[in-house]
Amino acid sequence: xxxxxxxxxxxxxxxxxxxxxxxxxxxxxxxxxxxxxxxxxxxxxxxxxxxxxxxxxxxxxxxxxxxxxxxxxxxxxxxxxxxxxxxxxxxxxxxxxxxxxxxxxxxxxxxxxxxxxxxxxxxxxxxxxxxxxxxxxxxxxxxxxxxxxxxxxxxxxxxxxxxxxxxxxxxxxxxxxxxxxxxxxxxxxxxxxxxxxxxxxxxxxxxxxxxxxxxxxxxxxxxxxxxxxxxxxxxxxxxxxxxxxxxxxxxxxxxxxxxxxxxxxxxxxxxxxxxxxxxxxxxxxxxxxxxxxxxxxxxxxxxxxxxxxxxxxxxxxxxxxxxxxxxxxxxxxxxxxxxxxxxxxxxxxxxxxxxxxxxxxxxxxxxxxxxxxxxxxxxxxxxxxxxxxxxxxxxxxxxxxxxxxxxxxxxxxxxxxxxxxxxxxxxxxxxxxxxxxxxxxxxxxxxxxxxxxxxxxxxxxxxxxxxxxxxxxxxxxxxxxxxxxxxxxxxx
Amino acid sequence: xxxxxxxxxxxxxxxxxxxxxxxxxxxxxxxxxxxxxxxxxxxxxxxxxxxxxxxxxxxxxxxxxxxxxxxxxxxxxxxxxxxxxxxxxxxxxxxxxxxxxxxxxxxxxxxxxxxxxxxxxxxxxxxxxxxxxxxxxxxxxxxxxxxxxxxxxxxxxxxxxxxxxxxxxxxxxxxxxxxxxxxxxxxxxxxxxxxxxxxxxxxxxxxxxxxxxxxxxxxxxxxxxxxxxxxxxxxxxxxxxxxxxxxxxxxxxxxxxxxxxxxxxxxxxxxxxxxxxxxxxxxxxxxxxxxxxxxxxxxxxxxxxxxxxxxxxxxxxxxxxxxxxxxxxxxxxxxxxxxxxxxxxxxxxxxxxxxxxxxxxxxxxxxxxxxxxxxxxxxxxxxxxxxxxxxxxxxxxxxxxxxxxxxxxxxxxxxxxxxxxxxxxxxxxxxxxxxxxxxxxxxxxxxxxxxxxxxxxxxxxxxxxxxxx
Numbered sequence: 001x002x003x004x005x006x007x008x009x010x011x012x013x014x015x016x017x018x019x020x021x022x023x024x025x026x027x028x029x030x031x032x033x034x035x036x037x038x039x040x041x042x043x044x045x046x047x048x049x050x051x052x053x054x055x056x057x058x059x060x061x062x063x064x065x066x067x068x069x070x071x072x073x074x075x076x077x078x079x080x081x082x083x084x085x086x087x088x089x090x091x092x093x094x095x096x097x098x099x100x101x102x103x104x105x106x107x108x109x110x111x112x113x114x115x116x117x118x119x120x121x122x123x124x125x126x127x128x129x130x131x132x133x134x135x136x137x138x139x140x141x142x143x144x145x146x147x148x149x150x151x152x153x154x155x156x157x158x159x160x161x162x163x164x165x166x167x168x169x170x171x172x173x174x175x176x177x178x179x180x181x182x183x184x185x186x187x188x189x190x191x192x193x194x195x196x197x198x199x200x201x202x203x204x205x206x207x208x209x210x211x212x213x214x215x216x217x218x219x220x221x222x223x224x225x226x227x228x229x230x231x232x233x234x235x236x237x238x239x240x241x242x243x244x245x246x247x248x249x250x251x252x253x254x255x256x257x258x259x260x261x262x263x264x265x266x267x268x269x270x271x272x273x274x275x276x277x278x279x280x281x282x283x284x285x286x287x288x289x290x291x292x293x294x295x296x297x298x299x300x301x302x303x304x305x306x307x308x309x310x311x312x313x314x315x316x317x318x319x320x321x322x323x324x325x326x327x328x329x330x331x332x333x334x335x336x337x338x339x340x341x342x343x344x345x346x347x348x349x350x351x352x353x354x355x356x357x358x359x360x361x362x363x364x365x366x367x368x369x370x371x372x373x374x375x376x377x378x379x380x381x382x383x384x385x386x387x388x389x390x391x392x393x394x395x396x397x398x399x400x401x402x403x404x405x406x407x408x409x410x411x412x413x414x415x416x417x418x419x420x421x422x423x424x425x426x427x428x429x430x431x432x433x434x435x436x437x438x439x440x441x442x443x444x445x446x447x448x449x450x451x452x453x454x455x456x457x458x459x460x461x462x463x464x465x466x467x468x469x470x471x472x473x474x475x476x477x478x479x480x481x482x483x484x485x486x487x488x489x490x491x492x
Numbered sequence: 493x494x495x496x497x498x499x500x501x502x503x504x505x506x507x508x509x510x511x512x513x514x515x516x517x518x519x520x521x522x523x524x525x526x527x528x529x530x531x532x533x534x535x536x537x538x539x540x541x542x543x544x545x546x547x548x549x550x551x552x553x554x555x556x557x558x559x560x561x562x563x564x565x566x567x568x569x570x571x572x573x574x575x576x577x578x579x580x581x582x583x584x585x586x587x588x589x590x591x592x593x594x595x596x597x598x599x600x601x602x603x604x605x606x607x608x609x610x611x612x613x614x615x616x617x618x619x620x621x622x623x624x625x626x627x628x629x630x631x632x633x634x635x636x637x638x639x640x641x642x643x644x645x646x647x648x649x650x651x652x653x654x655x656x657x658x659x660x661x662x663x664x665x666x667x668x669x670x671x672x673x674x675x676x677x678x679x680x681x682x683x684x685x686x687x688x689x690x691x692x693x694x695x696x697x698x699x700x701x702x703x704x705x706x707x708x709x710x711x712x713x714x715x716x717x718x719x720x721x722x723x724x725x726x727x728x729x730x731x732x733x734x735x736x737x738x739x740x741x742x743x744x745x746x747x748x749x750x751x752x753x754x755x756x757x758x759x760x761x762x763x764x765x766x767x768x769x770x771x772x773x774x775x776x777x778x779x780x781x782x783x784x785x786x787x788x789x790x791x792x793x794x795x796x797x798x799x800x801x802x803x804x805x806x807x808x809x810x811x812x813x814x815x816x817x818x819x820x821x822x823x824x825x826x827x828x829x830x831x832x833x834x835x836x837x838x839x840x841x842x843x844x845x846x847x848x849x850x851x852x853x854x855x856x857x858x859x860x861x862x863x864x865x866x867x868x869x870x871x872x873x874x875x876x877x878x879x880x881x882x883x884x885x886x887x888x889x890x891x892x893x894x895x896x897x898x899x900x901x902x903x904x905x906x907x908x909x910x911x912x913x914x915x916x917x918x919x920x921x922x923x924x925x926x927x928x929x930x931x932x933x934x935x936x937x938x939x940x941x942x943x944x945x946x947x948x949x950x951x952x953x954x955x956x957x958x959x960x961x
Contacts, residue, residue, distance in 0.1 A: 040543040040572070041955035044552065131725055134699030138685075161862055165855035172852050175845045178576055180686055183610060183662035185576075186845060192583045192611065196575030217889045220925060262695060263688070316698075317714060318691045322542060328691075329544020333552070335795060339714035340721070384926035385935060388918040389943055391896060395903075396947055402573050402580070405904045412897060426859070442844055443686070449841065450685040451701060453654040 004351030007052045008359065016057040017356060021363040024064020025071070031078040031209035031390060032397025034201060035065025036323040043330045051334035052349055056356040058330055062323060063115065063360035066306045067368065070107045070299055075100055075379050078209040078390070082200060082436055083302040085429050086270040088208070089155065090287065090294030097290055100376040106292055108368040109240065110248060110299035115361035117252035117300075118259065118307025122314070123354050127343070130315040133260045138448030139458040141261070143468035145441030148268040150472040151275040152430040155288070160479060163430045166421070170434025173198065180439070181446035193406045202398040202411035203435055207428050209394050210415025213387050215422070220383055244296045247277055255301030259308020262320040267436050269308075273301030275475075303361075310357065314350055316340045505938040512945035515953075516911065530592055530772050534567045537595045540581025542574040545689070546708070550625065550760055550798065551597045557786035563779045577663065578602060579611045586613055588765045592772035596763040600665045600815055607819040608663030615812060618763040621773040622780045623803040623811070625793060626759040628709045628738050629666075631730045634697055636723035637704075642731045642750045645704055646677035658682035659693040659705030666706040668819045669733065669756045671826040676752055690715075698725060706733070708758065709740060710797040733757070740797050760798075761812065777804045892921055914944035 007013055027033040039058055046054035069081035074091030087107060094103040121129060136144075152167040153160040176187040177197030188194035241248075251273035258269040277297040278287045287294045309320035317339035319325045331338045336346050343350050368375075378386075398411040418428050452458050459465050474481070537555070541547045548570070555568045573581035578601045588594035596618070606614030631642065639645040649656040660666035667684060674680045685702060687693040690711040696702040707715070709732075717726045729744045733756040737746055747754055762780060764773060783789060784802040793800045803811070899917040902908055922936035 038955075043543065044570075045955075047552075047556065131698065134695045136699065137701055159862065161855065161858050165852065165859050168848060168852040168855055172845075172848050175848060178610065179844075181662070181841055181844075183577060183605075183608060183664075183686070185610060192576070192579055195577075195579045195583075195610070199575075214889045214893060217892050217925065218885045220885070220888070262692070312695070316695075318695045319544075325542055326544040329549055332544075332549050332796075335792075337714050340717040340726075341714070344718045382926075382932070384922045384932055385939060387925060388921040388936070389939055391892075391921065392914060392918050392943055392947075395896065395900060399903075400951070402575075403571055404573075404580075404584075405900060408900050408903075412893075412900065416893070424863075438848075443688075445844070446841075447685050447687070451657045451683055453683055454841070 001347070001351050003348045004052070004355055007348070007352050008056070008355045013053055013056055013356075014359075016053055017060045017359050017363050018367075020057045020060025021064035021360050022367055024061035024066075025068035025364065025367055026064075027061075028065035028068025028080045029071040030393050030397075031072055031076075031080055031205045032201075032393040032395075033400075034081060034397070035062055035068075036326065037397070037400060038065070039323060039330075040326045043326060043333065046330065047333060051331075051336060052352040054334065055327075055330065055349065055353050058327060059353055059356045060360040060363065062327070063306070063357060064364055064367075066303055067108070067111045067115075067299075067364045069302075070111065071104065071368075071375055071378075074103045074107060074295075075375070076390075077212050079204065082204050082267055082432060083270060083305070084298075085204075085208075085267070085432050086155065086274050086298035086302075087295060089274075089298070089429060090289070090291050091298075093288075093290035094292075094295070095376075095379060099290075100379050101372055103290075103295060104368070104372050104375060106240070106244075106295045107299045108365055108372070110244075110251070110296040111303040111368075112361060112365040113248045114252040114255055114300035114303030115307055115357075115364070117249065118256040118304040118311075119354075119358050119361065121256050121260075122307055122311050122357065126311045126315040129260055130312040130318070133262070133312055134316075134318075136261060137458065137462050137465060138444050138451060139462050139465040140468065141264075141444035142441055142448055143459065143465045143472065144258075144261070144264070144268070145437050145444060147468045147472040147475070148271050148437055149434065149441070150475040151271050152433055153476065154275050154278065154478075155271065155429060159425075162426050166426050166428065167430040167434035169426075170431035170436075171438035173203070173431075174435045174438040175442075179446075180443040181450065193404070197439075198410050198414075198435075199401060199407055200436060201401050202407045203414050204432060205394045205397060206411040206414025207418035207432055209390060210411065211418030211422060211428070213391055213394075214415065214419045216383055216387060244293065247293050247296050248300050251277065251297040251300035252304040255304025256308040258301075259305030259320065260311050262309075262312055262318045263440060264305075264320065267433050269301040269305035270298040271433055273297045273304075307357065310353075313338070314353060315343065317342060502934075502938070505942060509938065509941045509945070512942070512949055515949060516945055530775065531564065531566045533593060534569050535564070535593055535595060536569050536571055537597055538581045538585050539570055539572050539597055540574065540578035541572065543572045545574075546710075547597060547599065547760070548572060549796070553789055553792045554597075554624065554780070554783050557783040557789045558779065560788070561782065561786055563782050577605050577610055577661070579605055582611065582613075582618075582763075585763060585765060586617060590619075590765040590767035590769075592764060592768050592776065594765065595776070597760060598763060599758050599760050602761075602763075603812070603816045603819055604663050604665050604668065607668070607816070607823050610663055615816065617766055619766060619768045619773055620761050620763050620809070620812065621804060622762045622777040623801070623808045624760050624762065624780055624784055625798045626757050626801055627798055629669075629706055629733045629756045629758065630709060630712050630741075630744065631704055631733065632694075632697065632707045632712055632715075632727050633704050633730050634700070634724065635726040635728045637728065637730075639704070639730060641745075642673070642747060642752060643677070645730065646673060646680040649674070649680040649682050650677060653679070653681035654683045656682055657685050657701065657703045659687045659696060659702045660684050661686045665756060665758060665815075665819070668822040669706060669754065671822040672754045672818070673752070675822070675825050675829070676754060694727070697727060700724075704730065706756065708797075709738060713740065713797060759812075761808075888924065892924060895921055895924075911944045911948050914947070915940045918943060 024035050027038045028035055039061055066083060069079055069084035070087045073079035073084035073087045074095050077088050077092040079085050079088055091103045149167055153164045176194050178195055179186050185195050254273045255269040258264055274297045277293050278284045281293060309324060312318040313324050319328050328338050336349055394411060395408055398407040401407050421428060448458060459469060537551060539548050539551050551570055555570060558564050558568055573584055582596055582598060582602055585594050585596035603615060605611040633639050658670050660670050670682055670684060690707055693705040694715045697705055712729055715727055729741060731750055732738055732744045732746045734746050735748045735755060781802055784800060790800050902913055918940035919937055926932040
């Protein structure tokens with residue numbers, strides 16, 4: 001422990017945290033570039049360095065990248081990472097209404113709290129929580145995804161029907177590739193290049209960045225609303241913390257707990273936290289129009305999820321996402337065997353990583369708050385400068401993902417799709433979330449059915465599975481149930 | 493707001509551009525100086541799994557030895573092309589030019605996807621020139637499991653057919669081994685459950701959702717918890733799937749000892765496109781043989797419990813073909829068994845894509861009805877200041893989009909160098925958007941040069957691992 005603290009507070013280490021976080025924020029914010037990509041490319045460069053220092057650097061990039069995603073999500077409506085999709089719902093309208101700085105500030109505050117809350121779980125309860133997470137059955141996973149899919153219907157648009165359609169279209173588009181149950185290709189139309197289906201990154205930047213660029217090109221002559229200096233208070237006071245603290249804590253904890261489940265990802269975290277906040281809110285109609293609570297829920301939860309996902313990685317060696325697989329690879333490269341023995345055999349490195357997560361969160365908040373005034377100006381950079389460069393990054397990012405032009409074509413096709421769907425008023429956020437969740441849910445269902453020999457019974461016999469399943473049904477039926485309640489009240 | 497038209501901005505841009513141009517043309521000069529012999533340019537090694545996985549780690553260990561001992565005069569670029577059970581990456585090499593500049597590092601999974609019909613090409617469609625390293629496999633259970641031997645596990649699977657869960661992806665080598673075990677103990681049937689990889693199978697085992705699974709020896713040793721861990725949170729190796737015991741786990745019995753002549757090991761092979769000249773194959777095989785003698789490689793492989801063996805030529809091919817024949821046999825026999833029992837997996841499984849299509853179609857009908865009947869009053873989702881687009885505005889968007897399409901198309905063809913093409917793309921789109929206003933063109937030109945040269949610099953000098961088109 002002492003050695004870890006000494007390591008962490010050395011000059012090199014602090015510099016690594018600062019530079020790593022800043023790099024992470026940068027790649028996270030550029031549509032097309034992701035933290036995963038950067039980390040995967042940097043791991044080979046760290047060979048031969050001190051393991052603690054290298055891991056500190058990589059973890060800092062990771063923390064920075066997740067938070068950076070909200071910058072472009074808020075300012076340009078182009079989420080840099082899938083985790084920030086929900087942030088666009090309220091962040092962008094708020095920025096458009098002349099308060100980009102405040103929208104970012106709330107996001108930073110929420111990210112910071114989310115990161116901190118999950119860090120506390122990481123630092124104190126990592127092992128028991130990880131063992132607990134493995135207890136969740138296949139069907140429980142499946143109904144958890146089902147619940148998140150049902151929650152989609154309540155976000156992203158005025159019509160639940162349209163949101164649901166969009167979500168299912170997303171699931172459908174995620175289907176091509178190898179079936180998780182049989183391993184056989186399906187809906188690939190005979191192309192081996194389709195065996196992995198469409199990758200999430202090209203789909204994300206196509207749907208959001210490219211379609212938004214096309215929209216901006218059409219509305220080029222639009223004058224941006226001047227930044228409202230009076231209402232755009234960059235300094236967040238205690239009043240903000242006081243107003244949002246329940247939401248902050250609730251969303252962070254939801255995010256953390258969902259993050260602990262391997263393979264679930266930050267999307268379910270932010271969707272769930274957002275829907276819960278909306279459901280509990282006294283003014284749910286304000287969500288989606290630039291409501292502060294919306295930004296807070298989404299950002300607190302997605303950073304909570306990231307911290308949460310580190311818990312099973314460090315405690316028992318189970319990576320929750322692609323980026324964690326890469327981090328795991330880095331550990332192996334340094335001769336540190338990940339797994340349940342990592343903690344007992346390499347305590348110092350584990351403490352160093354845990355400490356780095358904490359410091360990187362502080363660095364992230366500091367970097368973002370200090371550069372916020374400059375960042376907010378991003379909305380005012382002349383479009384002829386901004387748009388070609390973003391387009392360029394979209395292409396290079398899709399290409400760099402795997403070195404295939406196929407991914408670039410996918411991105412362009414989804415750009416057109418996104419543009420036309422918005423024209424006919426189909427919201428895009430549910431589509432992307434459906435796209436990400438579909439395969440997770442299908443895999444869990446397939447595994448569950450394989451284990452139960454084709455029987456759906458465990459869905460009703462497993463308490464947790466049943467609970468999530470009932471929540472999903474209630475969520476879907478909510479529009480019909482709600483009048484029953486509101487009507488019966490006055491008679492009482 | 494400050495306009496980026498000031499002196500500082502332009503000077504920084506100018507310096508950057510000059511430096512990048514110097515680097516760019518300097519590098520060009522280097523590349524032209526190559527001789528005639530192979531290799532003269534970087535060799536790309538495709539790893540068909542994501543960075544950080546077992547195959548990736550192994551390839552990077554070899555790569556480091558090649559660099560440290562300067563066994564190759566050119567750099568090695570490792571490209572991770574995961575997905576599709578390894579078929580995305582193998583397809584890339586299959587279709588590459590047979591010039592020895594695109595290689596594949598892949599294990600027995602390439603055989604499995606061929607036998608299972610996922611890929612329509614198999615080992616015969618490549619040149620395989622070396623086998624470097626193999627991994628012993630164990631069947632693993634939770635420590636408090638009631639099974640002590642393989643026979644007990646299979647007997648339970650016979651008494652409770654399709655109730656004992658066994659973690660193996662369809663078409664994987666583990667799956668075929670599971671099938672072989674069933675065949676060796678007539679009447680036994682596992683419920684085969686897919687999993688993402690070793691870590692996922694381990695989590696499911698600990699969570700009590702899997703009764704048994706196949707793991708590599710190094711995975712087993714990684715996941716083994718320290719002494720004193722409660723048995724329900726720890727694991728145990730039931731049997732080692734080899735003819736002889738392994739020195740790393742001398743206490744674990746082999747399948748042979750337990751009465752089964754069924755073995756499983758995985759091995760790393762190096763592949764090139766069909767038609768790669770024999771001389772190039774021999775050269776590469778020789779270089780790999782050197783690498784496998786490197787002290788650090790041996791250390792690292794020992795740590796990862798990968799058996800440091802090296803083989804090439806006909807013996808290697810025989811060994812591989814034996815594995816292929818076993819898989820094919822297991823598949824045939826398993827299919828016969830399924831036909832006999834009437835439990836073809838196609839019947840047992842809901843067609844999930846079909847249901848998704850039906851639901852999406854129904855919802856689509858709902859959306860159309862909603863729009864036509866006017867029940868849906870679209871709140872204006874145009875943001876403040878956006879006016880109704882004119883024909884001219886739409887035309888501009890179409891032109892910009894077509895420009896990008898043309899750009900990607902030319903990149904794919906690979907006629908025009910990346911930097912030139914990217915500079916033109918950024919400049920032209922910027923020009924269109926600014927209505928070719930001269931006051932803006934300078935900045936757009938600077939941005940175009942800095943970003944295209946800058947990314948080229950970063951991806952070739954700083955971050956290797958991406959090959960620009």
